[in-house]
Structure formats: structure tokens, C-alpha cells
Amino acid sequence: MSSRLDLFIDRMVSQRACLDFAISETAAMSGPVFELGLGNGRTYHHMRRYVENRDIFVFERAVASHPDSTPPEDRVILGDVRETLPQSLERFGPVASLVHADLGGHNRQKNDIFARFVSPLIEPLMAPGGLMVSSDRMYFDTLTEVALPEGAVEERCFIYRR
Numbered sequence: 001m002s003s004r005l006d007l008f009i010d011r012m013v014s015q016r017a018c019l020d021f022a023i024s025e026t027a028a029m030s031g032p033v034f035e036l037g038l039g040n041g042r043t044y045h046h047m048r049r050y051v052e053n054r055d056i057f058v059f060e061r062a063v064a065s066h067p068d069s070t071p072p073e074d075r076v077i078l079g080d081v082r083e084t085l086p087q088s089l090e091r092f093g094p095v096a097s098l099v100h101a102d103l104g105g106h107n108r109q110k111n112d113i114f115a116r117f118v119s120p121l122i123e124p125l126m127a128p129g130g131l132m133v134s135s136d137r138m139y140f141d142t143l144t145e146v147a148l149p150e151g152a153v154e155e156r157c158f159i160y161r162r
């Protein structure tokens, strides 16, 4: 059985591999990138470093990130995603080229219940051809699961395409 350290490392390695793959696959798209869950801001910092020519909007209920990884105020969509995702559909429409969700905590069962709840809120925001990267399995009707890139560990990260 994997240790918690093993699982953590696998998650980090997978997040980077999946984000790099998704950033590259969607590089020709112009729609915005949505980061769901800022946390410390590591994955936001990574995307800001490697995403070119696309706006990055961050969804977070309480910003508490590293100062180097704090988005400008006009790029933060503050509040609970259960409310801000439907509001963002009205604001943006189905335009997201890339959505990354890392909203979960330590309880896998709670994470799964939450993933089931937010999947239908994320789905209509995706542009055709857009990719969704998630730390949890998602439950989409119209998005299809994509094979993980080299370096990512099964079950530690998931990728879906609209």
C-alpha cells in the first residue's frame, strides 16, 4: 500500500504532467483558462508561467496564497464555486479552453460527492476542444476522458475533452 508521501508525490507529479499536456494541447485556443481552487497557488503559478496569450481566472472562496502566486484582483472570482460557476456561465458563456480543478481536501468520499455536484456546473463552461484537468474523477455527460500523458499516475489526475 502506498504511503501518504507516495500519494502526495504522485499527485504533484501527475498534476504537472497533466497541466503541461493540457496547456500544450490547447495552446492554439484563445478562450480563458479557469483555475478552480487557488490554495497555496503552486498550480496557478505554473500555469501563469507556461500559458501564453490567454487570460487566467482563479475561482477561490478565500485567497490565502503565497505572495508570488496571488492573482490580480480582477482575475479572481471570489466565492463558493457552487455559486460562482453558474454566474460565470452567464458572464463568459462556453469559452474555457482549459479548466483545472483542485478543490478537494483529505476526505476522498467528500471529494467524490463534491466532484459529482460541480461536474454539471463546469461542463457548460467548456469550449469545444477544451480540456479539463482534475485531481478527482469527474462526472460529465458530453466530455470524454483522455488518456494520461507520460509521467502521470493513474487515478491521481484525470483529463477530459469537450
Ligand code: SAM
Binding pocket: 036, 037, 038, 039, 040, 041, 042, 043, 044, 059, 060, 061, 062, 079, 080, 081, 082, 102, 103, 104, 105
Ligand atoms: N492547486 C493548489 C496549489 O497548487 O496550491 C491547491 C488547491 S487546494 C488543494 C484547494 C483550494 O480549493 C483551497 O484553497 C480551498 O479554499 C478551495 N476550495 C475548496 N472548495 C471550494 C469551493 N466550494 N469554492 C471555492 N473554493 C473552494
